[in-house]
Amino acid sequence: MSDQTPQQPERQSDASEPADRPNADFDAMTRDIAEVPAVEVITTVAVHLMSSAAVNLGLAEEGEAHKDLDEARKLIQALAGLVTASATEIGSYHAAPLRDGLKSLQLAFREASLVPDEPGQGPGEKFTGPVYG
Numbered sequence: 001m002s003d004q005t006p007q008q009p010e011r012q013s014d015a016s017e018p019a020d021r022p023n024a025d026f027d028a029m030t031r032d033i034a035e036v037p038a039v040e041v042i043t044t045v046a047v048h049l050m051s052s053a054a055v056n057l058g059l060a061e062e063g064e065a066h067k068d069l070d071e072a073r074k075l076i077q078a079l080a081g082l083v084t085a086s087a088t089e090i091g092s093y094h095a096a097p098l099r100d101g102l103k104s105l106q107l108a109f110r111e112a113s114l115v116p117d118e119p120g121q122g123p124g125e126k127f128t129g130p131v132y133g
Helices: 027-032 036-056 067-089 092-113
Strands: none
Touching: 036 067, 036 092, 067 092
């Protein structure tokens, strides 16, 4: 039995990877993201904002434990800005479901608030106009 521990083989340096840049895969990731259509990036970001807002509205499992209306307000505001600004760029096929989701979140926010905002003053309503149930 030997007293020596087995050594890990040394990592072979790739010729395209300079020694001062240990993560040359970043270039590959940049090329990959460049191939993603803008509409896909925009809708993905919107879905993430919607999901996070829903959690902060207490709409997820164990909802009350994660409820934070201040955070939800910020997320809904950002979502409304994104959807409004990008609607003409992504087309109604993609924008319509995002608008529906946004409206549902705005209404859920109004219901969750102890003191609801006046119509037109709720999160995102400066972009969407007043939201009614």
